[in-house]
Amino acid sequence: MLFFTKTALGNLLRKYSTRMYPHVVREPFKDARGELYNEIDKCIFCMKCSKVCPSQCITVNNKAATWECDPFACVYCGVCVENCPVSCLHMKPAYRKAVYNRELIHMQGELKKKKTASAPKTTPEVATAANPDDLGESPE
Amino acid sequence: MARTIIPFGPQHPVLPEPIHLKLVVEDEIVKEALPAIGYVHRGLEKLADIRDYNQMIQIVERVCGICSMIHAMCYCQGLEEMMKVEAPSRAKFLRVIWSELHRMHSHLLWLGLFADAFGFEALFMQFWKIRERIMDINEATAGNRVIVSVNVVGGVRRDLSPEQCRWILKELEEVERQIKELQSTMLKDYSVCKRTKGIGVLTKEQAHELGAAGPLLRASGWAQDCRQLGYAAFPELDFSPVFHTDGDCWARGWVRFMETLQSINLVRQAIAKLPQGELAAKVKGNPEGEIVTRVEQPRGELLYYIKANGKKNLERLRIRTPTFANVPPLLAMLPGVELANVPVVVLSIDPCISCTER
Ligand code: SF4
Ligand code: SF4
Numbered sequence: 270m271l272f273f274t275k276t277a278l279g280n281l282l283r284k285y286s287t288r289m290y291p292h293v294v295r296e297p298f299k300d301a302r303g304e305l306y307n308e309i310d311k312c313i314f315c316m317k318c319s320k321v322c323p324s325q326c327i328t329v330n331n332k333a334a335t336w337e338c339d340p341f342a343c344v345y346c347g348v349c350v351e352n353c354p355v356s357c358l359h360m361k362p363a364y365r366k367a368v369y370n371r372e373l374i375h376m377q378g379e380l381k382k383k384k385t386a387s388a389p390k391t392t393p394e395v396a397t398a399a400n401p402d403d404l405g406e407s408p409e
Numbered sequence: 410m411a412r413t414i415i416p417f418g419p420q421h422p423v424l425p426e427p428i429h430l431k432l433v434v435e436d437e438i439v440k441e442a443l444p445a446i447g448y449v450h451r452g453l454e455k456l457a458d459i460r461d462y463n464q465m466i467q468i469v470e471r472v473c474g475i476c477s478m479i480h481a482m483c484y485c486q487g488l489e490e491m492m493k494v495e496a497p498s499r500a501k502f503l504r505v506i507w508s509e510l511h512r513m514h515s516h517l518l519w520l521g522l523f524a525d526a527f528g529f530e531a532l533f534m535q536f537w538k539i540r541e542r543i544m545d546i547n548e549a550t551a552g553n554r555v556i557v558s559v560n561v562v563g564g565v566r567r568d569l570s571p572e573q574c575r576w577i578l579k580e581l582e583e584v585e586r587q588i589k590e591l592q593s594t595m596l597k598d599y600s601v602c603k604r605t606k607g608i609g610v611l612t613k614e615q616a617h618e619l620g621a622a623g624p625l626l627r628a629s630g631w632a633q634d635c636r637q638l639g640y641a642a643f644p645e646l647d648f649s650p651v652f653h654t655d656g657d658c659w660a661r662g663w664v665r666f667m668e669t670l671q672s673i674n675l676v677r678q679a680i681a682k683l684p685q686g687e688l689a690a691k692v693k694g695n696p697e698g699e700i701v702t703r704v705e706q707p708r709g710e711l712l713y714y715i716k717a718n719g720k721k722n723l724e725r726l727r728i729r730t731p732t733f734a735n736v737p738p739l740l741a742m743l744p745g746v747e748l749a750n751v752p753v754v755v756l757s758i759d760p761c762i763s764c765t766e767r
C-alpha cells in the first residue's frame with residue numbers, strides 16, 4: 270500500500286530532473302555525432318564520402334571543387350567521416366540547431382593541381398543560411 | 410446491449426504505434442478483435458536493391474528505433490557467418506554491452522508506457538526519468554542516444570575506454586537503485602495489481618500454439634530466450650532466461666522488470682570480462698549464399714533472412730520482427746476482456762508496429 274509515497278515525497282525534495290531547455294543547455298558529450306563539417310582546404314574531392322553515405326546526401330563535384338551535404342537527409346551515422354582518406358570530415362559534438370530555411374551545406378574548395386607551389390588558401394565558404402550559428406537568436 | 414464494433418487505433422492516446430483493431434463488443438466485453446496493419450510500411454527491405462550491403466547496416470538500424478543496435482547486430486552476424494569472418498572477441502563483448510543497454514532502455518520505456526496505460530502517470534514519468542541515464546550512456550559511448558550505429562560487418566566501430574567502463578558501472582548502480590525503488594510500486598501496489606492481475610491471460614499451451622515470442626512467451630511459463638543460442642559473447646556470460654507462469658498482464662510486467670535488472674547484471678559481467686584486442690575483423694569481397702540468423706530483441710525473437718549472390722547489393726533481405734509473432738496471441742487474449750482493459754492488454758505485448766511493417 271502507498272508504495273509510491275516515498276518516491277513522490279522524495280521527488281518533492283530533489284532538484285528538478287529537467288532543464289529549462291533553450292536557456293540551460295547541457296554540455297554535449299565529447300564523442301557525440303553532431304553536425305557534420307568539412308575542412309574544405311584539405312578535401313581532395315575524391316567522392317569517397319558520397320559513395321559510402323547510406324542516405325546519399327553528399328554531392329561532390331570534382332570539376333568545380335564543391336562539396337555539398339543536405340543536412341536534412343543526413344542521418345549522422347558518421348560513415349563518411351570514417352571513410353574519408355584525408356580525414357577532413359569531422360563531426361561536431363553538438364547537434365544542429367533548428368533552422369528556418371531548408372538549405373544545403375555548400376562548400377567551395379580549390380582543386381589541387383599536381384603539387385604546385387600554390388598552397389590552398391581559400392577559406393571555407395559556407396552558405397550563410399546553412400550555418401546554424403547565423404540563424405535565429407542563440408540561446409545565450 | 411447488442412453487438413457493437415468499436416474501432417481502436419490507428420491513432421490512440423495509449424499507443425503511439427499505428428495498429429488498428431476492430432473490437433466487437435457486447436456489454437463492454439470484447440467478443441472478437443480484428444486487426445489491420447499497414448499504416449507505416451516504408452519499404453526498407455526493398456532498399457537492399459539500391460544500397461550496398463554495408464550501407465544496409467544503417468538502414469536496418471532504422472527498422473526500429475528502440476532496438477536499433479540489435480537489428481544491426483543481427484544483420485552483421487548473418488553477413489559475418491556468410492562471409493566466414495569471425496568478429497574479434499572484444500567486439501562480441503562490446504556488442505553485448507550495447508545490446509543490453511538497448512534492452513534496458515526499451516524495457517524502461519515499456520514499463521513507463523504500461524504504467525501510463527493503466528493510468529499511473531507518475532510512475533510513467535519515474536521510469537522515463539531513469540531511462541534518461543541509459544540514453545546518456547548511449548550518447549556518451551556511441552555518439553547517439555537512440556541509433557547508436559556501432560556495428561560493422563566484422564565487428565564494431567566504437568570502443569570503450571576504461572574510464573567509460575567505470576562511469577557506466579557507476580551510472581548503472583544508480584539506475585539499479587532507482588529501479589529497485591519502484592519494484593514494490595510496479596509489482597505489489599494494490600491499484601496496479603487490480604488493473605493487471607488475471608487480465609489478458611495467455612496459457613502455456615496457447616503461447617506455444619500461437620507462436621508467441623519474447624517476454625510474452627516467457628510470462629506464459631516458457632523459459633526460452635534466443636540469447637541461449639549463444640550469439641555474440643553470451644556463451645561466456647552467466648545467463649538464464651527470466652520466466653513466470655501466470656501468463657497475465659502482471660506477469661509480463663514482472664518478466665520485463667526482472668529482465669531490466671538482469672540486463673544490468675549482464676552489462677556488469679561483460680565489462681568485467683571485456684578482453685583486449687581488435688575491434689573489427691577485415692572483410693573482403695562481397696557476400697554470397699543464403700542465411701538465417703536470430704537474436705533476442707527486447708520484444709522477442711528477431712529473424713533475418715539474407716540472400717546474396719556475390720554482388721554488392723543483396724538479392725533478398727527478409728526481416729521477421731517479434732511483434733508480428735505476437736499479434737495472433739494478442740487476438741487470442743482479447744476476447745473476454747473489458748473494453749477499459751483493452752489498452753493494457755494491447756500494450757502488454759509491447760507492440761512495435763513500425764518494425765513489423767518496416
Ligand atoms: S571523402 Fe573526404 S576527401 Fe574525399 S571528397 Fe569526401 S570529404 Fe573530400
Ligand atoms: S553522417 Fe552518414 S548520412 Fe550523414 S553524410 Fe555522413 S555518411 Fe551520409
